[in-house]
Amino acid sequence: MKDILQIEHLTHTYGAGTPFQRNAVEDLSFTVKEGEFLGIIGHTGSGKSTLIQHLNGLLKPTAGRILLDGKDIWAEPKKIRDVRFRVGLVFQYPEYQLFEETVYKDIAFGPINQGKTGEELDRCVRTAAKLVGLKSEALDKSPFELSGGQKRRVALAGVIAMEPEVLILDEPTAGLDPAGRENLMANIRDFHRNRGGTVILVSHSMDEIAQNVDRILVLKSAHILMDGAPRQVFARGQELIAAGLDVPQVTRVAMALRDRGLPIDPAVYTVEELKRALLNLRKEGAAC
Amino acid sequence: MIKTKDLTFTYPAEEGEQPVQALRGVDIAIEKGSFVVVLGHNGSGKSTLAKTFNAVLLPAGGKVYVEGMDTLDEELLLAVRQRVGMVFQNPDNQIVANVVEEDVAFAPENLGVPSPEIRKRVDDALAAVGMSEFVTHAPHLLSGGQKQRIAIAGVIAMEPDCIVLDEATAMLDPIGRQEVLSTVHRLNQEKGITVILITHHMNEAEEADRVLVMDDGKVAMDGAPREVFSHVEELRSMGLTVPDTVALLYDLRQEGMDVPLSALTVDECADAITAALTPGKTEKSTK
Amino acid sequence: MLKDITLGQYFPGNTPAHKLDPRTKILLVVIYIVALFCAKSFLSYGLVALTLFACVRVSKVGLKALVRGLKPVVIIILFTAVLNLFFTPGQVLFQLGFLKITDAGVSNALRMVLRIMLLIMGTFLLTYTTSPISLTDGLERLLNGLKNFHVPVHELAMMMSIALRFIPTLIEETDKIMSAQKARGADFESGNLFEKAKALIPILVPLFISAFRRADELATAMECRCYHGGEGRTKLHVLRYERRDYAALISGVVIAAAVITLGRLEL
Numbered sequence: 001m002k003d004i005l006q007i008e009h010l011t012h013t014y015g016a017g018t019p020f021q022r023n024a025v026e027d028l029s030f031t032v033k034e035g036e037f038l039g040i041i042g043h044t045g046s047g048k049s050t051l052i053q054h055l056n057g058l059l060k061p062t063a064g065r066i067l068l069d070g071k072d073i074w075a076e077p078k079k080i081r082d083v084r085f086r087v088g089l090v091f092q093y094p095e096y097q098l099f100e101e102t103v104y105k106d107i108a109f110g111p112i113n114q115g116k117t118g119e120e121l122d123r124c125v126r127t128a129a130k131l132v133g134l135k136s137e138a139l140d141k142s143p144f145e146l147s148g149g150q151k152r153r154v155a156l157a158g159v160i161a162m163e164p165e166v167l168i169l170d171e172p173t174a175g176l177d178p179a180g181r182e183n184l185m186a187n188i189r190d191f192h193r194n195r196g197g198t199v200i201l202v203s204h205s206m207d208e209i210a211q212n213v214d215r216i217l218v219l220k221s222a223h224i225l226m227d228g229a230p231r232q233v234f235a236r237g238q239e240l241i242a243a244g245l246d247v248p249q250v251t252r253v254a255m256a257l258r259d260r261g262l263p264i265d266p267a268v269y270t271v272e273e274l275k276r277a278l279l280n281l282r283k284e285g286a287a288c
Numbered sequence: 289m290i291k292t293k294d295l296t297f298t299y300p301a302e303e304g305e306q307p308v309q310a311l312r313g314v315d316i317a318i319e320k321g322s323f324v325v326v327l328g329h330n331g332s333g334k335s336t337l338a339k340t341f342n343a344v345l346l347p348a349g350g351k352v353y354v355e356g357m358d359t360l361d362e363e364l365l366l367a368v369r370q371r372v373g374m375v376f377q378n379p380d381n382q383i384v385a386n387v388v389e390e391d392v393a394f395a396p397e398n399l400g401v402p403s404p405e406i407r408k409r410v411d412d413a414l415a416a417v418g419m420s421e422f423v424t425h426a427p428h429l430l431s432g433g434q435k436q437r438i439a440i441a442g443v444i445a446m447e448p449d450c451i452v453l454d455e456a457t458a459m460l461d462p463i464g465r466q467e468v469l470s471t472v473h474r475l476n477q478e479k480g481i482t483v484i485l486i487t488h489h490m491n492e493a494e495e496a497d498r499v500l501v502m503d504d505g506k507v508a509m510d511g512a513p514r515e516v517f518s519h520v521e522e523l524r525s526m527g528l529t530v531p532d533t534v535a536l537l538y539d540l541r542q543e544g545m546d547v548p549l550s551a552l553t554v555d556e557c558a559d560a561i562t563a564a565l566t567p568g569k570t571e572k573s574t575k
Numbered sequence: 576m577l578k579d580i581t582l583g584q585y586f587p588g589n590t591p592a593h594k595l596d597p598r599t600k601i602l603l604v605v606i607y608i609v610a611l612f613c614a615k616s617f618l619s620y621g622l623v624a625l626t627l628f629a630c631v632r633v634s635k636v637g638l639k640a641l642v643r644g645l646k647p648v649v650i651i652i653l654f655t656a657v658l659n660l661f662f663t664p665g666q667v668l669f670q671l672g673f674l675k676i677t678d679a680g681v682s683n684a685l686r687m688v689l690r691i692m693l694l695i696m697g698t699f700l701l702t703y704t705t706s707p708i709s710l711t712d713g714l715e716r717l718l719n720g721l722k723n724f725h726v727p728v729h730e731l732a733m734m735m736s737i738a739l740r741f742i743p744t745l746i747e748e749t750d751k752i753m754s755a756q757k758a759r760g761a762d763f764e765s766g767n768l769f770e771k772a773k774a775l776i777p778i779l780v781p782l783f784i785s786a787f788r789r790a791d792e793l794a795t796a797m798e799c800r801c802y803h804g805g806e807g808r809t810k811l812h813v814l815r816y817e818r819r820d821y822a823a824l825i826s827g828v829v830i831a832a833a834v835i836t837l838g839r840l841e842l
Contacts (some may be wrong), residue, residue, distance in 0.1 A: 044463070056758055058754055081762060084757065084758055091751065091754065096781055097756060098781065109756075109761075110760055113762070144784070149330070162759065175459055178329070178488060178490070182529075204461050253533060253558055253561075256554050256555060260562045262561075272539075275536060279543055281565055282545065282565060285566075342799060344798070366801050370801055374796075380744050380789070381789045381792035381793050382796040383740065384740065384793070384797060385736065386736070387706075394800055394802070395801055396811075398801040398803065398808060399801055400807040401809060403810065407811065426743075428744050428747075
């Protein structure tokens with residue numbers, strides 16, 4: 001798998017030259033492989049939103065480079081808009097950005113800016129709508145007639161319709177109820193599987209990240225604290241907790257069981273896995 | 289403290305749609321000083337119910353009594369709202385003023401409280417939510433959790449008997465959520481203020497006295513958290529989830545392990561599993 | 576980026592100017608403007624300027640900040656200067672083609688420019704030393720008498736202070752909406768005037784809708800905190816005149832009188 005995104009020594013300074021100067025991200029380096037499902041977790045203020053806005057060229061690095069498919073995205077500053085079509089970014093509470101008369105037109109906004117027309121445009125819009133679970137009847141309605149969850153899907157479709165190679169989602173399930181959350185994450189998982197694109201999920205919820213991603217990047221105070229597969233990250237559960245972050249509740253249970261003397265791998269992070277581990281223990285116990 | 293009888297409420301119909309009956313006959317009584325969590329999926333009626341408690345919405349049918357006062361009585365409107373304060377979901381859209389102390393003073397100013405008394409109430413309210421150092425700060429520069437605490441202070445300044453939080457943690461990050469929860473728990477325990485928390489985060493119900501589960505405009509379940517969460521299948525059929533601890537215990541039970549479903553917290557859960565896997569060792573009570 | 580605009584540029588402080596009652600400052604500005612427009616000779620302008628600089632010293636405004644306050648009106652200043660310089664009849668001093676510069680022109684131009692500068696700097700001083708909330712409080716108290724003429728003074732003041740409170744929030748939201756639309760390829764820079772205006776729709780529509788939603792939610796929140804209009808409302812901070820207010824007002828009136836007299840006496 002090739003590296004679709006390479007971040008090299010990225011630093012971003014806000015308020016340079018004023019008494020409020022601070023580095024939102026400092027000397028960050030990591031790569032994202034094509035087709036990966038990456039999770040980024042960190043507190044408010046850890047640099048998450050600054051980082052993702054660099055990936056699609058909304059923010060310019062104070063130092064360092066961002067390479068998309070091997071090429072520096074700022075090599076031709078006038079063409080930075082093209083990067084935004086290839087790296088799609090969905091902000092938090094994206095339903096607040098809807099503005100068109102119909103759902104169809106709103107979803108089409110991105111592709112039209114891209115230069116798509118006619119049949120290709122229609123295909124992009126309809127495919128995107130289907131991918132997020134919107135029925136075709138919804139396409140002719142005004143976006144403001146829809147429920148909050150529906151509106152969010154429209155906003156998501158609007159970015160997917162640009163057919164980006166990388167899709168970045170900032171807290172896509174924020175404010176949704178459990179059923180809504182599960183539904184949306186299922187759509188996103190399907191998108192990842194079927195389109196084979198790269199997905200980057202930014203979240204506060206360790207549980208949500210644990211259940212969905214191949215790899216986790218933990219940010220703390222403008223730096224990368226950890227970078228690895230979920231198992232590797234949660235094995236350092238104590239460190240995460242000490243850094244003020246959370247671990248999935250299941251992992252906490254596993255850690256608590258370990259404290260009580262049971263031989264449980266503390267890097268367990270799904271209910272299914274812990275259940276199996278415990279059932280195995282029971283079998284072994286019975287065999288004694 | 290608050291009592292409803294046969295409460296029904298219908299939202300007016302949108303163009304070409306049917307009117308939505310959000311509440312279909314709710315009969316509950318909230319005890320003074322209790323900490324009640326109301327759970328339910330979106331559309332279950334939980335927010336609607338909350339808004340009838342302080343007359344933001346008036347019953348279409350049935351009655352709501354706040355300390356004996358009928359919310360339908362126009363003359364008692366201000367009295368009802370002074371008794372039952374409300375904190376909403378969006379931290380920004382509750383802040384009226386440019387300066388924290390002015391915002392907290394808003395309610396007592398409306399009630400015609402004399403100036404020196406307002407000063408005292410503002411300072412006390414900010415101390416109660418742990419935001420005293422921000423007294424002359426600009427509210428829009430605060431974090432979400434801090435803003436919500438200012439909103440809570442603004443409500444406390446009215447000296448209400450009850451605070452209703454309508455999904456007040458939904459837009460906050462985990463730290464902010466924790467700040468708000470510990471603040472209201474403290475207010476409940478130290479000042480005896482009745483707290484009614486509307487939410488869809490299951491884990492916020494862990495430390496409640498009582499959990500009400502709303503479904504389709506009615507109260508589907510009503511009891512202590514451990515009692516309610518042990519009904520795993522029922523909750524799932526209503527589109528809700530259970531905390532992972534309970535989900536794990538449920539799965540283990542399905543496989544024949546003898547574990548109670550009422551071990552809600554991480555520690556309780558770990559104790560219960562340990563006890564089940566090591567019989568004969570020191571038995572820890574899990575009830 | 577947009578967040579850096581501090582409307583009115585209020586800077587909190589503890590100077591005597593800051594401590595004055597806002598009503599005093601508003602009245603002083605009114606008197607100041609009247610005096611400024613009655614000033615005729617350079618002597619009277621000098622007097623006004625001197626007073627202004629005394630106030631500047633008292634309020635500890637930096638000279639840089641003051642000059643920055645003039646930036647928005649540079650064009651007006653230049654325009655006025657040019658207009659007066661070239662189009663005032665009088666004794667010709669210099670001629671370039673059909674453009675004549677007269678002695679009266681120079682004198683007028685100088686005075687008009689001075690007037691504008693002093694005007695802007697004076698009002699700048701007001702907003703520099705008085706927080707928006709104090710200003711609206713002060714205005715509300717001053718205009719209270721109009722209530723008898725069915726002018727909704729309290730409601731207007733409340734509207735103003737809420738609008739001021741929401742400016743930074745709405746600016747933040749505009750930023751967010753702009754970023755979101757840019758992420759979908761929106762282009763706010765290129766194109767002619769018409770195209771640029773059209774490009775604003777994806778920002779203005781969501782912003783307006785959001786503003787209405789906020790207003791609705793805020794109104795409900797206010798009612799839940801027992802808001803019921805201006806009747807029976809008390810205030811956390813009660814405005815009270817102190818000795819320094821009387822002193823400031825009297826000095827202001829005296830100086831204004833002096834300036835007007837100078838004008839009358841054609842000095």
